[in-house]
Amino acid sequence: MTAFDFKEHPHTRFNQLTGEWILVSPHRTKRPWQGKVESLPADNRPAYDPKCYLCPGNTRADGSVNPDYTDSFVFTNDYSALLQDTPEGGLDVEGLLQAKSEKGICRVISFSPDHSLTLPQLPVEGIEKVIELWTREFIDLSSNKDIRYIQIFENKGEIMGCSNPHPHGQIWAQASLPLEISKETARQAAYFQEKGKSLLSDYAELECKLGERVVVENEHFVAVVPFWAVWPFETMIISKRHVPALPEFTVEERKAMASILKKLTAKYDNLFEVSFPYSAGMHQAPVNDGPHPGWHWHMHFYPPLLRSATVKKFMVGYEMLANPQRDVTAEWAAERLRALPEERTF
Known part of the structure; x- marks a missing residue:
């Protein structure tokens, strides 16, 4: 009788941060590929x-003029998805149609005055x-008592919906906890209460010991x-x-964070020799929401490319109707990324 091998046979894997399962089908990588590369x-x-x-110095859509900045630059989004002056209100029709107002603040951060430089091309000091x-924005936004969560993220590349190629990210601060943060908060709190340690401390320690991912x-x-x-080629920096x-x-840890961001994004670019698209964002403890001793800072990278610069992974069919599924294993993806240079090579 054939022994089960999770690198060869279909199986499900449990997401410790969300409490959800994913279907992994590694045998499907053996099927012939007839798509375009x-x-x-x-x-x-x-x-x-x-x-x-x-x-720097250019006029934005609302008529504001950017300063001649020399490092990174932040401003309130001219077309914010959340507004600070949203009035209180809501809707409840027989418990079936529910809505409530949401206050928030959206800001844009230009990473550099240089229009051509992405994160892996910036110096570590940049x-x-x-x-x-x-960090300054996090501190400033958390001083607003209406804010409970601050999401820092970057959409890179046209296929990730990025409307401007100038290297930049966003910060959305809002009055309620987003869905993914609610799930991660509950899972980390339960683990900390049971173990007396953060979930990601134990997970990172285990991954470093095993090494394969x-x-x-x-x-x-x-x-x-x-x-x-x-x-x-999803990754997570822990x-x-x-640290919540x-x-x-x-200061030393921020330098190390800058270094690993540069090396990881350089590996992404080197994978298919393209300025690699992704959505990336850090998850951190809610603010103005009481103690969260189990919360552990981490940063997710969700890149869509699968086989080349233009062959993308889409969430379709089973994944939209049932639950997420992937063919390539996490171990195979890690091996591919690990083998790539830590400096951008093209």
């Missing part, structure tokens, strides 16, 4: 674009300045392809010290 044209953006609303700005590591952080990854949010990191 091609390269993208080179990304030859100029250092300055007079039509870009994020470049990424450190982005992290410093993220580790992509890059330094003294303070480790980047892994999570055991429960959904996207083909702080080795149990950005303001708690030391």
Whole structure:
């Protein structure tokens, strides 16, 4: 009788952070691929674009003029998804139609005045300045007692819905806890209550010991392809010290965070020799919401590319109607990424 091998046979994996399951079908990678594989044209953006609303000195859609900034730059989004002055209100029709008002603040962060430089192309010192700005914004936004959660994220690339190629990210701060944060809060709280340690402290320690899903590591952080990854080359950066949010990191840890961000994103670019698209964002403790001793800072990277610069993974069929599924294993993806150079090579 054939023995079960989770690298060969269909199986489900449990996501410790959300309490959800994913179907993994590694045998499907053996089927012949008849889709199109091609390269993208080179990304030859100029250092300055007079039509870009994020470049220094340019006018934005609302008529504001950007300063001649030399590092990173932040402003309130001209077309915010959340508004600070939203009036209180709601809807409840027989318990079936429910809605409630939501206050919030949306900000945009330009990573650099240089229109052509993405994170893996910035010097480590430049990424450190982005992290410093993220931290200042977190502290400032958390001082607003209406805010309970602050989501820092980046959409990179047109296929991820990025409307401007100038390297930038966003911060959405809102009055309630988003769905994914609610799930992660509950799971981490339960683990901490039972074990007296953070879930991600134990998980990161185990991944570092096993090594097979580790992509890059330094003294303070480790980047892994999570055991429960959904996207083909999904990764997660975890702080080795149990830290709930950005303001708690030391200067040395922020330097290490900048270093691992540069190395991981460089590996992504090197994978298919393209400026690699993704949605990435850090998850950290809620604010103005009482103590959350189990919360452990981490950062998710969700890239859509599967086989080449243009072959994408879509959530379709079974994944939309039942639950997430993937063919390539987390171990295979980690091996591919781990083997790539830590500096951008093209």
